[in-house]
Amino acid sequence: MKKEGITMKDIAREANVSAATVSHVINNTKHISEVTRNKVLEVIKRHHYVPNSAAKNLRQQSSKTAGLVVSSFPDSFVTEMIFAIEERAKEMGYNLLLVNTNEDREYEEKTINLLHSKQVDGIILSPTSGDIQYLQNYTKDNFPIVMLNRYESTIKNIPRVTGDNFQLGYDATMHLLQHGHQKIGFIYSYPNVSTTDDRLKGYQEALRQYNIPYQEEFFVQGYAKVKGGSDAVQDLLTKDNQISAFFVQNDLMTIGAISKIKELKLKIPDDIALIGFGDFSSSHIIDPPITNILLPPETIGKTAFDMLLNKINNPNYMKHIELPPSMIVRKSCGC
Amino acid sequence: MKKEGITMKDIAREANVSAATVSHVINNTKHISEVTRNKVLEVIKRHHYVPNSAAKNLRQQSSKTAGLVVSSFPDSFVTEMIFAIEERAKEMGYNLLLVNTNEDREYEEKTINLLHSKQVDGIILSPTSGDIQYLQNYTKDNFPIVMLNRYESTIKNIPRVTGDNFQLGYDATMHLLQHGHQKIGFIYSYPNVSTTDDRLKGYQEALRQYNIPYQEEFFVQGYAKVKGGSDAVQDLLTKDNQISAFFVQNDLMTIGAISKIKELKLKIPDDIALIGFGDFSSSHIIDPPITNILLPPETIGKTAFDMLLNKINNPNYMKHIELPPSMIVRKSCGC
DNA sequence: TAAAATTAGTAAAACGATTAACTAAATGTG
DNA sequence: CACATTTAGTTAATCGTTTTACTAATTTTA
The missing domain is CATH 3.40.50.2300 (Response regulator)
Structure with a gap:
């Protein structure tokens, strides 16, 4: 598609000035007399002229x-x-x-x-x-x-x-530990990224302070959607039905987790406690309202x-x- | 910031060919012998050269x-x-x-x-x-x-x-009417846009078929966030406490509406029925699970x-x- | 009033690609 | 072998701005 648009040259010709002047008017790069400036602006307006920014970028080596x-x-x-x-x-x-x-x-x-x-x-x-x-x-x-x-x-x-994802993992885990939980599932979606790694370190540090050994099988990955959360819960509870709390790393997975817990007829927080990441808007109307840890x-x-x-x-x-x-x-x- | 990058000319010089040849190699616009092509590609790779697309756009009048x-x-x-x-x-x-x-x-x-x-x-x-x-x-x-x-x-x-927002408004409203509701609040956020207007027309048409007069005060606007939904519900129930159903036009407002309804100690769907727009992921774990009408x-x-x-x-x-x-x-x- | 300084504007060279038109060498054909 | 064709590559114009260096006219200054 050729868009044969109006160019600065056209504006210049019609306003009886040089292209340079048009450019100066547009960019305020040089003082141009009131009368010339207005003449140029009038022509620009009349044609809805807008400078071609590919040309501008090329010349200025910047694109905003x-x-x-x-x-x-x-x-x-x-x-x-x-x-x-x-x-x-x-x-x-x-x-x-x-x-x-x-x-x-x-x-x-x-x-x-x-x-x-x-x-x-x-x-x-x-x-x-x-x-x-x-x-x-x-x-x-x-x-x-x-x-x-x-x-x-x-x-x-x-x-x-x-x-500060270390702190985040630490705080969430600490909170659950303080409620007496010992076996806490950590549900995440993306491996080998700093967010997950750092939260895990925080989780581990919190466990260490409670003298609870870290069990790798409680660190479970799932697809970052609702389904992933459900599956991870299922997986964890199958591994060890003593698990009494989950720390879930994103909102959709949290929803999936809750949905699965309910499906299993387990009570939140009595049978299973849960902390989710991020303050998604439905957190407070879900039954029970979800405790979230979040970043801004x-x-x-x-x-x-x-x-x-x-x-x-x-x-x-x-x-x-x-x-x-x-x-x-x-x-x-x-x- | 000047980025004094490598240009096609630089590549050409180093590969002992013309810039045109480099361009042809890159774009497959002309047959270039295997040996020349490889020489050019090698130089390109070595320098991590990528063509400047401001120049390309300018020339081609297109930007992809x-x-x-x-x-x-x-x-x-x-x-x-x-x-x-x-x-x-x-x-x-x-x-x-x-x-x-x-x-x-x-x-x-x-x-x-x-x-x-x-x-x-x-x-x-x-x-x-x-x-x-x-x-x-x-x-x-x-x-x-x-x-x-x-x-x-x-x-x-x-x-x-x-x-098809007319149909959408019609279907949702019909559904509520079929459940026996007579006074149905319509909660929306953006006035004078086709989505709202058409849904409203559908709503009105459904009412007409049930011989229920349209009451403008049931058509209520709110800020498109959780708070807007709560406020709209409050507003509507103050206007007429006989209202027994809401049709809410976006997800966050739906959440706000539910939250307000619960706050007022009203039961969903017994006291108040509700249909929300869009299938947001938490719909099914909210108590009660939300009925949604949606578009793909x-x-x-x-x-x-x-x-x-x-x-x-x-x-x-x-x-x-x-x-x-x-x-x-x-x-x-x-x- | 002559020189200097300011004002208002212009000409033309970039920016870095693409591409139409061309050339020169190699190959094919009768 | 002479001519046509194909192959491989080049030259140079072009896209539409910005900007440096320039000029010419006017104003200021001494």
């Missing part, structure tokens, strides 16, 4: 566009982060190119390449698991990248904002964008930000 | 990027549509520039301008309420736009995919992208697609 690469999608925590980033980008006059890699490392690398070639000014990346050393190709050229929510511990030179998606999102902006404006910018978790105590934990 | 402009965000129906569109775009080799207008008409218009100037190949738009005649500036130049989910009835020449977000999303592609490839493409609603009957309706 940022890439946002997430590794998974419809879980309310991620959605809200995306929303916050979009909002912040908008405020700052940026656009956002959104890509979901679906936890595919290969695709992630291709995406970063593509976005880079699209002249985005920087990328916010929530990495998949797996080796992301390829990122060093970009960072060594100082191409601005910041890591969102997850990080890769071997890569130190990329700014990042994450939650909006803050994480906005911070990520601000970091990216800093990195764009200052190649030496470097910071690792870790936000603390908080807990909304309702009934499912046994309180 | 589509704009996606939504009017609101974190409600699972919209999220899933976005997800589906992103997925389809990816399959088709497109990228997506995502903007949320937050129901702001002015901003919507600015956004369309901006995206247009960014050389997107087309735009998928879920319009705000209000006058969108400005779109005609684009359609008359055959700039590809398709309307998603909502439409504006005065604009006929833009392809669109929506749900994935189908709508994918269809929208396919339509856009059609429109991009054929300026005369024109179609209005309307997808039928379906109902998931659980307990909250009184079944």
Whole structure:
């Protein structure tokens, strides 16, 4: 499709000025007399002229566009982060190119390449698991990248904002331990990512303080949807029917877990206690209301964008930000 | 930030060929001998060279990027549509520039301008309420736009995919009427948009068939979040405590509505029946499980992208697609 | 009033690809 | 062998801006 649009030259001709003048009027890059300026603006308005930004980008080597690469999608925590980033980008006059890699490392690398070639000014990346050393190709050229929510511990030179997932795992587990639970199932969806790893470390540390040995079979993976939560509960209870509590790592799985527990005619929190991650909106009307431990998606999102902006404006910018978790105590934990 | 990247010329020089040859190798636009091709590819690989797409776009007048402009965000129906569109775009080799207008008409218009100037190949738009005649500036130049989910009835020449919201309103209302309800509250969030209007017409038509006069005060607006749902319920029950059923237009509001109903110590469905829109994942574990009427977000999303592609490839493409609603009957309706 | 400084605008060279039109060498054909 | 065709690659124009370096006219200054 050829879009034979109006160009700056056309505007210039019609306003009897040079293209340079039109450009200066549009960008306020030089003082142009009131009369000329108005003449130009009038022609622009009349034709609904908007400058071609491919040309502009090409010339300026910048696009006022940022890439946002997430590794998974419809879980309310991620959605809200995306929303916050979009909002912040908008405020700052940026656009956002959104890509979901679906936890595919290969695709992630291709995406970063593509976005880079699209002249985005920087990328916010929530990495998949797996080796992301390829990122060093970009960072060594100082191409601005910041890591969102997850990080890769071997890569130190990329700014990042994450939650304090160690603390999160620790707090949630501690809370359940304090209620007297000894066998606590840990249900997660993505292996080998910092969020899971750190929460597990927190979980282990809490157990250690209670002198309870860590049992690997209580650390169970499931598909990050409702079904995954149900299956994980089933799996865990089959392994050991003494398990009396679950700590579930995302909202859909939490729903699945509850649904399975109810299906098994077990009572929450009397037979099984439960803490879920993230404050999804239905938590408080579910019976019993769910106790959640959470991180602030909006803050994480906005911070990520601000970091990216800093990195764009200052190649030496470097910071690792870790936000603390908080807990909304309702009934499912046994309180 | 200047990114002094490697250009095609650099690759050409190093491979001892012309830039044209490099381009041909990359794009397979001309037969190049095996030996030259490999030489070029080797140099490209060695430098991690990726063509500058600002230049490419400028030259080709196309960007393989589509704009996606939504009017609101974190409600699972919209999220899933976005997800589906992103997925389809990816399959088709497109990228997506995502903007949320937050129901702001002015901003919507600015956004369309901006995206247009960014050389997107087309735009998928879920319009705000209000006058969108400005779109005609684009359609008359055959700039590809398709309307998603909502439409504006005065604009006929833009392809669109929506749900059959008349049927949806009709079916939901009918269902409640069949359970003997006479006074049914209709809780919505966005006025003057086709989705609301059409559902209302369906609601009215159903009432008409039962010879029940339409009462405008049962048609109540609320903020599209949990709180909005609670407030609307409160508002309606204050107006008329004979109201025995609610039809709620989005997931978060449904949750708010339930929460308020429970707070008032009313039983669902005995005292108050309820049908919500959209199949959010917690519907079935809420007590009682919620009856939902819904539209298929994935189908709508994918269809929208396919339509856009059609429109991009054929300026005369024109179609209005309307997808039928379906109902998931659980307990909250009184079944 | 002559020189200097300011103002208002322009010409033309980028930016980095694609692609139509061309050339030169190699191969095929009668 | 002479001519046509195919193959492999190149040259240079082009896309639509921005921006540096320039000019010409006007105003200020001494």
